[in-house]
Amino acid sequence: MSPDVRRRSNGRASREAFLDATGVLLRRQGYAATGLNEIVARSGAPRGSLYFHFPGGKQELALAAMERTGEQLRGGIAALMSQPGGAAASLARLIDVLAAGLEASGYRDGCPIATVTLEQAGNEPVRLTAERVFSTWLAELEAALAADGMEPAAAERRAVMVLAAIEGALVLARARRDVAPMHAVRDELNALFEARPAG
């Protein structure tokens, strides 16, 4: 009566394992430098399942992984920005968390989207996914700034500034293997918020 017990119920597990492995590798090396073999090896899932779960191959896998990692990070941003103390303080905490993660990973885990964006700017599906993910992060930041009393237009501009500064700081920090750029950006953003407390 029961379903065939010998049947591996790894359907879900394999899919997740592929996505996790892809997410990590895209974040560290980008798209072109990441091979399917590497993904399969790191995932531990059977090679034969890859094209069952992702018939679109490497690209479909990458899009799904970007979306997934993007959503996770969006959640993190939302959680950190909703803590009490005002947007400026929340932002400082966010930057510190990112810096800590970067350092802990040996300066390998920067932004999971930026690398792929730059390297695959000519690949429309990838680019569109990156655009979508970035916009969810911006929305989160805008919401926090609006909640702090900032006008919509100012909040939008400020959110872009904040995200850009963080992305750029991650680039510089990885190039230097040093979190100092993260701290510099944190402090300068603080100064900016003090100058115009609520645009």
Added chain:
Amino acid sequence: MSPDVRRRSNGRASREAFLDATGVLLRRQGYAATGLNEIVARSGAPRGSLYFHFPGGKQELALAAMERTGEQLRGGIAALMSQPGGAAASLARLIDVLAAGLEASGYRDGCPIATVTLEQAGNEPVRLTAERVFSTWLAELEAALAADGMEPAAAERRAVMVLAAIEGALVLARARRDVAPMHAVRDELNALFEARPAG
């Protein structure tokens, strides 16, 4: 009567052609996504000469191209920042120039160093070259800020902030195929400079 210009012996010319082609392709696609075939084809130089001029292969070529492109951009920064009107105005011009270049190239020509940095963060020679190039740009920005009357420590922090914001804006602009992030960053940096006119 002038000597035959098209005559052989392109020793110098081939080398330059390789570097130019590599610079463009690294900027647009990064390291892993750029094949030597592509470089050779775009350069127009003979394939056989590649390993004569760059015995270290792809990596040596990439390092040299990064250094070269980095120096060119440093020159551009220096020229723009030394114009009269103060650092904030100069900066705005710089960002506008970068935005114009990005748009003109169909959003392909972003920062020539950032892509390779993110994708090859684990490749020490590449990373060190990126670090060096970034530091030359930072030095140029710092000098301009110091010339504007800012104290050394503040100038250093501000230079990092400026470069980070620009780098991040280039990422966002490429993802969105829209220069709006460049303008947002330009305006926000302006606000930051107004708040603290001279650290």
Added chain:
Amino acid sequence: MSPDVRRRSNGRASREAFLDATGVLLRRQGYAATGLNEIVARSGAPRGSLYFHFPGGKQELALAAMERTGEQLRGGIAALMSQPGGAAASLARLIDVLAAGLEASGYRDGCPIATVTLEQAGNEPVRLTAERVFSTWLAELEAALAADGMEPAAAERRAVMVLAAIEGALVLARARRDVAPMHAVRDELNALFEARPAG
């Protein structure tokens, strides 16, 4: 009515085809002079399968082919030496068979191991495989001599002498495109056996 023989799924067949082709080419040209293209072409098997069956690449292929050819030749030695008439007569037959094979192949098919041994003496895995194969041949010869009544120590020395003389004769025969050295060695070995009929 028989099942479609030409139908796909040549898993086993491809593997064997690679090994056969490699065995022949190593025997005729050695390791360095044999390209994978040549092996693939001669095998008729699909190139893409090569690294599936032999992930270790050329070297793994060569080791397997050496082992295989070595084992085949060991079988031949065993069969010839076990025929009635005594070790000396068996040996003469063995040498004649080798000489006939050499001539029939246009002096291309000498010892399948010697070439690779000399040329790749610095390649430990190859060297160890050669050593192993040679020792299986020596064991076969020793056994035949012992069966003939020779004492172990004498049989071991004599087996080495016999194999060395044959290997050397194959070298000289290929250099001269003439089986005379094979015959000379056959006759001289006969004289040696007559001198010391049984250790």
Added chain:
Amino acid sequence: MSPDVRRRSNGRASREAFLDATGVLLRRQGYAATGLNEIVARSGAPRGSLYFHFPGGKQELALAAMERTGEQLRGGIAALMSQPGGAAASLARLIDVLAAGLEASGYRDGCPIATVTLEQAGNEPVRLTAERVFSTWLAELEAALAADGMEPAAAERRAVMVLAAIEGALVLARARRDVAPMHAVRDELNALFEARPAG
């Protein structure tokens, strides 16, 4: 008035350096595995001179090096075989000298001709050179045996046997990284000479 002193008189020296380097590398690795770059590097001579001295390229270089090394070894054989004590004793000395050389070189320096012969059996110029060199060695051995009182036909056969056994022993010794095969052949040849002291 004096010839230009600044002019390098390396004409002769470069030629010799190329030949020496080629001789060593052919002996250790054979023809196909030896690159011109390697030869140039080891020789220390300027790369540009190679095709001046050897317009025929790699093959001409190899032929000349084989001839040269072959002649050197022929001289060594002649010297050793002409010492008093009879052919059998001289032969034992020759084998010991070869074994010592093999061991001293880390089992790299075997016969300088055999490797190339086996690997390039299809290359007529190379094969003919090998044949010629071998025949000079055989002539030397034959002369020594004739001087010992052996009849011409028997001496010819015996010389082939001796050279074959030595060549084969060098193959086995390199495969095993052990001079034992050399000693076995030395002792067995001794037994052969005792059996038929003077054909």
Added chain:
DNA sequence: ACTCACGGGACCTCCCGTTTCT
């Protein structure tokens, strides 16, 4: 006698995607 640069063709390796069978 030697240098620089070419020139193109291999080399071995490994890629990604598919097909067939279980």
Added chain:
DNA sequence: AGAAACGGGAGGTCCCGTGAGT
């Protein structure tokens, strides 16, 4: 869902030989 094998193409590297120009 997964395993095995195919299939062809491209990856970066390095090779050997040639000439023009000292």
